[in-house]
Amino acid sequence: GAAELGPYRHYMQKEIFEQPRAIADTLDAVEAITPELFGDGAYRVFKDVDSVLILACGTSYYSGSVAKYWLESIAKIPTSVEIASEYRYRDSVPNPRTLVVTITQSGETADTLAALKHARSLGMKHTLTICNVATSAMVRECELAYITRAGAEIGVASTKAFSTQLVGLFLLTLALAQVRGHLSEQQELAHLKALRHLPVAVQAVLALEPQVIAWSEIFARKENALFLGRGLHYPIALEGALKLKEISYIHAEAYPAGELKHGPLALVTAEMPVVTVAPNDALLEKLKSNLQEVRARGGELFVFADADTHIESGEGLLVIRMPEHYGVLSPILHVVPLQLLAYHTACARGTDVDKPRNLAKSVTVE
Ligand code: G6P
Numbered sequence: 001g002a003a004e005l006g007p008y009r010h011y012m013q014k015e016i017f018e019q020p021r022a023i024a025d026t027l028d029a030v031e032a033i034t035p036e037l038f039g040d041g042a043y044r045v046f047k048d049v050d051s052v053l054i055l056a057c058g059t060s061y062y063s064g065s066v067a068k069y070w071l072e073s074i075a076k077i078p079t080s081v082e083i084a085s086e087y088r089y090r091d092s093v094p095n096p097r098t099l100v101v102t103i104t105q106s107g108e109t110a111d112t113l114a115a116l117k118h119a120r121s122l123g124m125k126h127t128l129t130i131c132n133v134a135t136s137a138m139v140r141e142c143e144l145a146y147i148t149r150a151g152a153e154i155g156v157a158s159t160k161a162f163s164t165q166l167v168g169l170f171l172l173t174l175a176l177a178q179v180r181g182h183l184s185e186q187q188e189l190a191h192l193k194a195l196r197h198l199p200v201a202v203q204a205v206l207a208l209e210p211q212v213i214a215w216s217e218i219f220a221r222k223e224n225a226l227f228l229g230r231g232l233h234y235p236i237a238l239e240g241a242l243k244l245k246e247i248s249y250i251h252a253e254a255y256p257a258g259e260l261k262h263g264p265l266a267l268v269t270a271e272m273p274v275v276t277v278a279p280n281d282a283l284l285e286k287l288k289s290n291l292q293e294v295r296a297r298g299g300e301l302f303v304f305a306d307a308d309t310h311i312e313s314g315e316g317l318l319v320i321r322m323p324e325h326y327g328v329l330s331p332i333l334h335v336v337p338l339q340l341l342a343y344h345t346a347c348a349r350g351t352d353v354d355k356p357r358n359l360a361k362s363v364t365v366e
Contacts, residue, residue: 009347009353010155010343010347010353010354011154011155011354012155012157012159012247012343012353012354013343013353015150015153015154015155015159015160016159016160016206016336016339016340016343017206018150018151018160019159019160019163019164019202019206019336020198020199020200020202020203020206021199022148022149022150022151022160022163022164023163023164023167023198023199023202023332024199025149025150025151026148026149026150026164026167026168027167027195027196027198028149030171030192030195032188032192033171033174033175033178033183033188033191033192034175034178035175035178035179037146037171037175038128038144038145038146038172038175039128039143039144039145041143041144042128042144042175043179045099045126045128045143045144046099046175046176046179046180047179048097048126049077049097049098049099049126050077050078050095050097050098051077051078051079051080051095051097051098051099052071052077052078052079052080052098052099052101052176053079053080053082053098053099053100053101053119053124054067054068054079054080054081054082054101054102054103055082055084055087055100055101055102055103055112055115055116055119056081056083056084056102056103056104056112057083057084057085057104057109057111057112057363058158058242059105059157059158059161059162059239059242060103060104060105060109060112060158060161060162060165061081061083061084061103062162062235062236062238062239062242063103063130063162063165063166063169063235064081064101064103064169065081065234065235065238066166066169066232066235066236066331067079067081067101067103067166067169067170067172067173068080068081069231069232070169070170070173070232070328071172071173071176073328074173074174074177074182074183074328075173075174075176075177075180075182076177076180076182077176077180082115084102084109084111084112084114084115085111085115085366087115087118087119088111088114088115088118092122094119094122094123094124095124096123096124096125097126098119098124098126099126099127099128099176100116100119100120100124100126100127100128101127101128101129101130101172102115102116102127102128102129102130102131102138102142103129103130103131103165103169104129104130104131104132104136104138105131105132105133105150105153105158105161105165105362106132106133106136106361106362107129107131107132107133107135107136107137107138107139108133108136108137108138108362108364109138109362109363109364110363110364110365110366111363111366112138113137113138113141114366116138116141116142117141125143126143126144127141127142127143127144128142128143128144128145128146128172129141129142129144129145129146130145130146130148130165130168130169130172131145131146131147131148132147132148132149132150132153132161132164132165133147134147146168146171146172148161148164148165148167148168149164150163150164153361154354154361155353155354156246156247156354156355156356156359156360156361157243157246157247157342157353157356159243159339162239162335163202163332163335163336166331166332167195167198167332170191170195170328170329171195174188174191194326194327194329195329198329198332201323201324201326201333202332202333202336204323204324205322205323205333205336205337206336206340207323208320208322208323208337208340209340209344211320212320212337212340212341212344213340213344215302215318215320215341216340216341216343216344216345216347216348217348218273219244219248219250219273219341219345219348220248220345220348220349222250222271222272222273223250223251223271224250224251224252224267224271224272225241225244225250225251225252225272225273225274225275226252226253226254226255226260226264226267226268226272226273226274226275227240227241227244227252227253227254227255227274227275227276227277227338228254228255228256228257228260228274228275228276228277228279228287229254229256229257229276229277229278230256230257230258230278230279230283232328232330232331233277233278233330233331233334234254234256234257235331236277236278236331236334236335236338237254237255237256237275237277238254239335239338240252240254240275240277240335240338240339240341240342241253241254243338243339243341243342243343244338244341244342244345246342246356246359247342247343247346247351247353247356248342248345248346248349248351249349249351249356249357250345250349257276257279257283257287260274260287260290261290265290268291268297268299269297269298269299270297270298270299270300271298272299273300273302274287274291274299274300274301274302275302275303275304275338275341276301276302276303276304277304277334277338278304278305278306278322278330278334279303279305279306279309279311280306280309281309281310281311284303284305284309284311287301288301288317291316298316299316300316300317300318301316301317301318302318302320303317303318303319303320304320304322304334304337304338305319305320305321305322306321306322306325306330307321307322307323307324307325308325309321320337322334322337
């Protein structure tokens, strides 16, 4: 009801603003990196595995896609990420020494539960879930678990569940890195320090809301949008496009920045804003020259720039600068303005933000 919403117009806005608290709660019990954060016996399991298979749907699939970059670069463990409904229906080659990781806010998504059972039926017995509901079917089914503490998420479009999943997945990366001999004590302390500073860093990003609102007024008049990201931020671009689609009903798609010239550039006109997530200066120069060709047709770049880039707003280029550069944890900061952009664009279009048409919070049918 209205009392619960406090100063916010919708649950989604409230949940976006709860992220500093949700992240702090998710980290609350973490004193040091140890496999036991994931349950008794986790050390033995982590010692026994030589690859990771992530299974999830929707927004949870995108947090898994970020985690693949972390797991391969920090823990040096081969990782694949699969959409649960695809994985369960295709023939694949099982490796019994795989750690199967499901990611789910609700813990009840039918496709993700079925994908887990499918993996197990193929002989993969090591299972772990990153889940927001301790009493869910998924937590009961898995050998190991990390419970995110986002609290109840009511808005159909997931926000605080996503950022806390990323925190859980980063902890998993560090624990696997440790067991595999890729995490010095010094590195552990540095990562823990960065994690603990996240709530403050996210708070500073939330303060960009007025600048994002100004952009949302432009987006509300568009029917298409293109999101570009690279590396760790490509899944963030995908998540930004998903958020915009889900609640504002604007057609949005995301591409790895380097692919722009291989197709989507043909779509760019004044009617197609191009959102760029976390580019470095060199990449932005390339994008600018790519877009030069379409500038005559009005192509416009909306850039969420890192604190340490030198990009300035100019013709056909609008910049919102992030308050801090956050290294490998940067996706957790960069997703926040994209959530706000989708939210305010949807508000400007007058859609039912918390209950978008045709969508359900938790899909318990296959
Ligand atoms: C639905 C929701 C999404 C969510 C997806 C996966 O489609 O609308 O917000 O990302 O299910 O849900 P889960 O609970 O498994 O994370």
